[in-house]
Amino acid sequence: MGRRGWILGTVVATLLAGPAGAQQDIGVLPEQARLVPEEEFTIRTLPEPSPHWVYVLDVAFDNLVASRVNIFDADTGDFVGVLHSGYVPNVLLAPDRSAVYIVETYWSHGTRGKREDLVTVFDSRTLEAEAEIVLPKGRALVVSKQPVAALSDDARFLLSFNLSPATSVSLVDLGAQRYVGEIESPGCSLVYPTGDRSFSMLCPDGSLVDVSFREDGSATTADNEPFFDSETDPVFEHAARDSASRAWFFVSYDGRLYEVAYDEKGRTKPVDSWSIVGKAEAEEGWRPGGWQLVGWHDGLKRLFVLMHKGPKWSHKWPGEEVWVIDPATNGVERRIALEEPSLSLFLTRDADPLLVTLTETGVLGVYDPQTGEHLRSVEGVGVTPFLLDGFRP
Amino acid sequence: MRTAVLAALLLSAAALAASVAAAGEVRRVGEVQEDYARNCQGCHRADGLGAYGSVPRIRGFAGLFTHLPEGREYLIRVPGVVWAMLDDARLARLMNWMLEAYSRDELAPDFRPYTVEEIREARRRPLANVGTVRARLIAELQRRGLLPPGEDGLVSAKRVR
Amino acid sequence: MRRSSRLDRWVEEATRRIAWRTSRRSLLARLGAVLAGGALLPLLPVDRSGRFRQAHAQAFAEQAQTTDDTACDYWRYCAMDGYLCTCCNGAVNACPAGSEPSPTSWVGSCINPADGQVYLVAYRDCCGKGVCGRCPCLSTEGEMPIYRPQLSNDIDWCFGAKSMVYHCTAAGIVGRA
Numbered sequence: 001m002g003r004r005g006w007i008l009g010t011v012v013a014t015l016l017a018g019p020a021g022a023q024q025d026i027g028v029l030p031e032q033a034r035l036v037p038e039e040e041f042t043i044r045t046l047p048e049p050s051p052h053w054v055y056v057l058d059v060a061f062d063n064l065v066a067s068r069v070n071i072f073d074a075d076t077g078d079f080v081g082v083l084h085s086g087y088v089p090n091v092l093l094a095p096d097r098s099a100v101y102i103v104e105t106y107w108s109h110g111t112r113g114k115r116e117d118l119v120t121v122f123d124s125r126t127l128e129a130e131a132e133i134v135l136p137k138g139r140a141l142v143v144s145k146q147p148v149a150a151l152s153d154d155a156r157f158l159l160s161f162n163l164s165p166a167t168s169v170s171l172v173d174l175g176a177q178r179y180v181g182e183i184e185s186p187g188c189s190l191v192y193p194t195g196d197r198s199f200s201m202l203c204p205d206g207s208l209v210d211v212s213f214r215e216d217g218s219a220t221t222a223d224n225e226p227f228f229d230s231e232t233d234p235v236f237e238h239a240a241r242d243s244a245s246r247a248w249f250f251v252s253y254d255g256r257l258y259e260v261a262y263d264e265k266g267r268t269k270p271v272d273s274w275s276i277v278g279k280a281e282a283e284e285g286w287r288p289g290g291w292q293l294v295g296w297h298d299g300l301k302r303l304f305v306l307m308h309k310g311p312k313w314s315h316k317w318p319g320e321e322v323w324v325i326d327p328a329t330n331g332v333e334r335r336i337a338l339e340e341p342s343l344s345l346f347l348t349r350d351a352d353p354l355l356v357t358l359t360e361t362g363v364l365g366v367y368d369p370q371t372g373e374h375l376r377s378v379e380g381v382g383v384t385p386f387l388l389d390g391f392r393p
Numbered sequence: 394m395r396t397a398v399l400a401a402l403l404l405s406a407a408a409l410a411a412s413v414a415a416a417g418e419v420r421r422v423g424e425v426q427e428d429y430a431r432n433c434q435g436c437h438r439a440d441g442l443g444a445y446g447s448v449p450r451i452r453g454f455a456g457l458f459t460h461l462p463e464g465r466e467y468l469i470r471v472p473g474v475v476w477a478m479l480d481d482a483r484l485a486r487l488m489n490w491m492l493e494a495y496s497r498d499e500l501a502p503d504f505r506p507y508t509v510e511e512i513r514e515a516r517r518r519p520l521a522n523v524g525t526v527r528a529r530l531i532a533e534l535q536r537r538g539l540l541p542p543g544e545d546g547l548v549s550a551k552r553v554r
Numbered sequence: 555m556r557r558s559s560r561l562d563r564w565v566e567e568a569t570r571r572i573a574w575r576t577s578r579r580s581l582l583a584r585l586g587a588v589l590a591g592g593a594l595l596p597l598l599p600v601d602r603s604g605r606f607r608q609a610h611a612q613a614f615a616e617q618a619q620t621t622d623d624t625a626c627d628y629w630r631y632c633a634m635d636g637y638l639c640t641c642c643n644g645a646v647n648a649c650p651a652g653s654e655p656s657p658t659s660w661v662g663s664c665i666n667p668a669d670g671q672v673y674l675v676a677y678r679d680c681c682g683k684g685v686c687g688r689c690p691c692l693s694t695e696g697e698m699p700i701y702r703p704q705l706s707n708d709i710d711w712c713f714g715a716k717s718m719v720y721h722c723t724a725a726g727i728v729g730r731a
Contacts, residue, residue, distance in 0.1 A: 064685055065719060087719065088710070111684050111719040141710035141718055142700055164447050165436060165658075165703060165713055166523065167472065186519040187472025189701040202701040204476040209521075221521040230702060237699045313695045422674065422729040430674050430728055435660045435704055436713070439676075439728065444657040444714025 046081060046125045049097050051350035051393040053080055054364065057091050058382030059144050064088065065110055067144075069102070070381055074354050074366050077378040081127050085120075088141055090149035092158065093124075097391045100124055101174070103139060103149045103160050119158055119172055124391070135170050137162050137182050140189075144386055145237050146292060147190040153246075154196040157213075159183075161191050169201075171217050181217030185209070190237055192248055198266025200248075202237075206230035208260065208268050227260070227271040228252055236288070236315070240296035240303060249296065249303055249327070251276070251288050253315045257303070259327060274330050276305065276323060285309040289317045292344035292387050297353050300369065302326055302333065304355060306345055318343045318360060324369070336372035339365050346388035358388055425490045432477045433491070441495040449546040456492050456499030457534055464530050468492075469507060469515040471523055481513040488512070610695050611672070615665035626691035630675050633662025634691045635707045636723030639680055641689035647726040649680035655724070656681050657714040660704055663731050674728035679720055681712035686722040 056070045065087050071080040085091075086104035093100055100122040108114040117135040122128065140148055140163035149160045157180075158172040167187055171180040188201035188209045198212040206226035213219040228235050228250070235250040235258060242249070250258040255277035261269040277286050288294075290306040297304075303326075306319025318341035324334040342357035347369060355369035362385050364378040422430065430439070437443050441452030449455070458464030468474070469488060477484055489506040520526055534540040611632050618629040623640045630646060631638075644650035659678040666673055698705035712718040 061685060062687060107717055107719065112682055112717045115718070140700075141712075143708040145700070145708065163700075163703065163709065166447075168524070182524075184522040184524050186521045186523070187476055189703070202699070204472075204702050223519075230698070234699050234702070237701070313697065315697075316694050419671075419673065419727060419730045422731060426729075427674065427731050430661050431663075432704075434676070434728070435711075436658055438657060442657075447713040448658065 043126075046127065049124050049391045050075070051348050051391055052354060053390055054346065054348075054356050054381075055091060055093065055100070055389045056358065056364070056381045056385045057085075057089070057144055057387040057389075058362075058385040059088060060382075061384040065107065067104075068382075069100070070385070072364060072378055072381055074348065074356055074364065074378070077364075077376055083122055083127060088144050090144060090146070090160070091387065091389060092149060092151050093389055093391050095151075095155050095392055098124055099130070101151075101158060103135075103158070105139060105141065119160070121174075121177070131177050133172055133177055133179055135160060135172070135179060137168065137170050138164060139170065145190075146387060146389075147192060147237050147239065150191040150193045150199065152193055152196050152199075156196070159191045159193070159199060161189065163189065167201075169199075169211070171213065173215070180215070183211060183213055183217065183219045185211075186221065186223075192239065192241075194246065194248075194262045194266040195264070198262075200260075200266075200268065202235070204230060206234070210267050212266050222267065224268050227258060227273070228256070236293060238292050238294055240294040242296055242301070243298050249294065251294055251305055253287065253312070255282075255287050255307075257325070257327075276325055276332060278332075285311065287314065288319075289315045290319050290343045290345075291316070292346065292358075293319065295345050295347040295355075297347040297369065298349070299351055300347075300353065301328070302369070304345055304347060304369065306342060306357075307335075308341065317341075319345070319357075322355065322357070322367075334372060336367060336369075338367075339374050339377060344386060344388055346390060348390050350393040356388055356390075358385055360384070425486055428479055428483055428487045429491060432479060432487070433473060436473065443546070446547060451491060452495040454496060454499060454546040456496030456501075456504075457539055458530060459492070459499075459501040459504045460537070460539055461530060461533055463526075464534075466515060467520070467526055467530055469512055470518060470520040472519065475516050475519040481516065482509050484516075485509045485512045611663055611665050615667050618664075618667055620666065620668045624689060626689070629666050629668075630664055630673075630725045630727075631691055632664035633660075633675065634677060634723065634725060635697075636677075636679065636691070636720075637686045638689035638691055639686070639722040639724040642680075642686035642722045644680060644722060644724060646724055649724060650683070650686065650722065653680040653683045653721040654715050654717075655679075656712045658711060660711060661728060672731040674731050675725050676728050677723055677725050679711045679715075680722050680724060681715035682717040682719055683721040685720060688722075 052074045054072050054074050058068050058070060060067045067085045067089055069083040069085060069091055073080055085102045086106040089102050089104035091102055102120045105117045117138045119133040120129050121131040123130050140161045142148055151158055156175050158174055160170045162168045162170055167185040167189055169183040169191060171183055173180050185201055188203040190202055192200045194200055200208040200210050203209055206228045207224045210222045211219055233252045233254045235252045239248050239250045247259050247261045255275055256273055257276050258271050258273045260271050263269060286307050286309055288305050289308050293306040295304040302324050305323045307323050308317045308320045310317045320338060320341050322336040323332050326333050338357055340359045340363060342359050344358040346356045348354045353369055355367040357365040362380055362382045364381050366375045436448045437451050441450060443450035458468050485507050531545050535542055614632040618627050620629050622628060623646050639650060640646060642650045649655045656679045659676040661674055661676050663672050663674050697707050700706040700709055703709055710718055710720050712720060
């Protein structure tokens with residue numbers, strides 16, 4: 001009451017003073033009030049992103065509607081910057097290092113109100129939101145997993161998985177910055193790009209469906225026979241890809257490795273598989289597990305898998321070791337014991353790579369992937385971080 | 394001390410009696426209802442009403458598709474049916490029961506129950522473009538006057554809890 | 555029970571940390587291992603898939619209790635996965651004030667040790683409020699990747715609710731199997 005009276009008084013006073021006050025030259029300050037700033041105030045722009053910068057997605061379980069992407073330099077442990085994001089987002093990095101795409105969901109009033117799903121295009125150096133592309137068909141609301149969204153090989157299109165609970169894929173033209181349309185799916189899930197205009201999805205029966213699409217969003221699908229047993233030993237959603245051969249590597253709960261190769265048309269070729277867990281190791285209970293549990297490095301041509309000792313159905317336990325696998329010889333080449341059990345791992349994409357691991361309490365471990373040497377740990381990279389990524393050099 | 398133990402015993406006996414009595418009141422569901430509960434109810438609901446904008450209602454609706462030859466096939470080529478964790482015989486029984494229980498009045502007069510062979514064959518050919526086929530069938534049902542315009546069993550579904 | 559300082563640290567960490575349906579598992583598992591003196595599985599078996607269902611329901615029932623519905627070993631929670639609504643001032647069959655039950659659910663079957671009967675239980679997410687964060691009960695027994703949606707823990711199951719923001723999970727009886 002008193003406060004309102006005061007505001008009213010001020011408004012009335014301003015109105016009364018109106019015409020005279022408005023005529024005064026407000027540009028000139030009295031001499032004694034002129035404070036010349038000693039320091040100029042500017043906005044930082046980041047340098048060209050280093051391939052050793054790690055983009056850590058913190059889904060923020062205590063407040064899922066406000067997730068964030070914390071950027072850390074794995075060489076120094078320094079904090080580089082942060083991008084704020086919505087509910088269970090997906091983060092994709094442009095191959096030319098120009099942009100960070102965040103596929104995300106908001107409600108107009110935080111936890112309620114009108115829902116909006118969109119792709120936000122952030123400039124990778126100013127960290128400003130340059131564009132927003134609305135996804136009219138929504139997106140799958142799943143605790144963030146990488147294959148929920150992907151870029152086509154030429155990075156012209158962004159593919160975002162929908163689960164409403166009917167399954168489909170939204171196609172976004174990043175070149176034209178517009179939503180193109182919805183590609184239907186026969187009840188299959190996730191997006192594994194296989195070319196410039198093709199991708200595969202995993203079906204409930206353990207098969208892949210191959211999808212090819214055109215720029216207008218029209219698409220054709222081709223079924224395949226199941227390649228794993230989805231009842232007893234399913235493959236993890238997180239998979240790794242060899243950019244040179246374009247093969248996808250899937251790992252199963254019990255440690256079977258499936259190498260899925262593609263022809264130029266994006267059609268699946270017959271699948272090769274073998275177990276990464278030997279008989280003795282199986283008896284000790286070794287199996288793959290975690291969240292983003294597999295990684296690949298194009299130069300080293302090696303697969304990296306988080307492994308732990310545990311019973312069946314311990315597929316989300318963090319890894320105690322990283323096993324380094326050479327698919328050419330089907331052998332486990334090295335076992336790297338981790339400083340701390342970790343949920344996720346990532347291989348930087350440059351010629352001088354780092355193996356980066358992530359614990360559920362937000363500690364990054366940085367290792368030399370070739371020797372297994374622990375180089376450093378970086379604490380406090382997130383409250384409940386799940387996923388890691390980094391730009392190509 | 395002893396009274397405490399006795400009291401505890403009496404209490405747990407009472408609790409047991411109460412929960413047994415409660416169990417007596419809980420309806421036992423049949424085998425086919427259980428198949429529905431485990432495989433379909435999560436999305437389509439026990440009352441068959443589906444979820445606004447996300448899952449179509451079965452009740453008072455799904456049977457309409459049997460008026461169209463392509464619609465009969467559509468009903469058993471949708472993902473929820475094709476990928477159900479049931480063998481062909483149980484799935485056939487479930488489909489026939491479900492349509493009878495939730496949508497008898499909408500079934501075509503000449504509707505014949507699905508056969509196991511029909512189900513087996515349809516499961517080999519999951520629909521790749523469910524949404525498109527569904528939209529076409531809905532339009533055809535509306536054209537034939539079997540469905541009022543604007544009714545699609547999905548966004549027309551009432552918000553239910 | 556005497557608590558080691560190591561366990562205290564874990565407990566503290568466990569209560570401080572917030573997770574939904576996922577990473578918490580390993581922490582609980584480590585806790586479980588400590589409590590059981592190194593024995594492996596904590597008492598959180600779930601199974602929503604055909605093949606493993608019966609065995610896990612049985613194993614769960616053998617260790618379950620029928621009095622405290624704010625504990626993960628309450629008999630109805632044999633396929634529970636999420637924050638217990640009973641700890642958020644809701645109930646086994648009621649959403650906390652201000653949240654909305656999802657029209658959709660997932661269905662499991664649990665044995666009530668009090669009468670030895672099998673019950674069908676519908677697990678329903680309460681939606682439209684931020685995460686409650688109390689009493690996480692998570693299990694990965696029989697849990698499948700999201701390409702088998704009904705058996706996956708990681709999907710927000712608030713389909714058809716006014717707002718799909720996840721709050722907590724309740725467990726209502728559907729019937730007797």
